[in-house]
Amino acid sequence: MELFNGRPEDAEMRLEREKRVYDYLDDLHIAYQRVDHAPADNMEVCREIDKSLGAVICKNLFLCNRQQTVFYLLMMPDDKPFKTKELSSQINSSRLSFASPAHMLAYLDIEPGSVSIMGLMNDKDRVVNLLVDEDVLKDDYVGCHPCVNTSSLKIRTDDLFNVFLPSTDHTMTVVKLVGE
Numbered sequence: 001m002e003l004f005n006g007r008p009e010d011a012e013m014r015l016e017r018e019k020r021v022y023d024y025l026d027d028l029h030i031a032y033q034r035v036d037h038a039p040a041d042n043m044e045v046c047r048e049i050d051k052s053l054g055a056v057i058c059k060n061l062f063l064c065n066r067q068q069t070v071f072y073l074l075m076m077p078d079d080k081p082f083k084t085k086e087l088s089s090q091i092n093s094s095r096l097s098f099a100s101p102a103h104m105l106a107y108l109d110i111e112p113g114s115v116s117i118m119g120l121m122n123d124k125d126r127v128v129n130l131l132v133d134e135d136v137l138k139d140d141y142v143g144c145h146p147c148v149n150t151s152s153l154k155i156r157t158d159d160l161f162n163v164f165l166p167s168t169d170h171t172m173t174v175v176k177l178v179g180e
Contacts, residue, residue: 001035001052003154008034014148017109021118021146025155028163033154040149041113046078050143055154057143058136060115062104062128063087066095071107075117075142076133080177090175091131109147116145117160118153120168130165130172137161137174 007022008014025032035052038045046057061074061082070093076082084096101112107127108119120128136142141154155164165172 001037001049003052003054004034004036006032006034008036017122017147018151021121021153024118024121024167025153025164028167030155030159030163034146034151035154036151038150039113040145040152046152049152050078053141053143053152053154055141055143056139057145057152058117060117060144062099062108062110062115063096064099064103065093066097068099068103071099071103071128072096072131073108073115073117073120073128074131074133074175075136076177077135080133080135083177086177087131087175091129091173114145114147114149116147117142117165118144118147120165120170122147123168123170126169128170130170131175132161132172133177134174135177 011019037049040046040049050056058075059078063072088094088096104110107123109122110119142157142160143152143154146153
């Protein structure tokens, strides 16, 4: 996998949602590196991409409450197990479950396997609440998908949370996941 600086030179064959991510980041003057790859549909493939990027791609989970009225995007290190009970107590929401692909598409313009913080740029009504495990904030870079799972981006953590995130009118809640 070859590491490139910035957007693809020839983006004609790319999906519109991916091109919008590059436009958005470029408009914010956020530098990023990119690697193109086969669909990253499991964490094993993501670990290979991590090596190419030199950054850890977070595990991103799209969750909701039982009534499907409150939605969450959880970013956490890929090596931590997810324990619903542990997170529920921190955000005062019982019975968390995975949100439907229809909600994912409606709010983030993302399909399963491509969940990413980049989708928050599409959530104009701020329906989705961002939850970030504290360990994600410790690294200099974060790896994420540009709303498709055939490319991955390496972005400075500071740019992601202090430039990109505020531009989407979202805030984050920092959580501490132990996974035990």
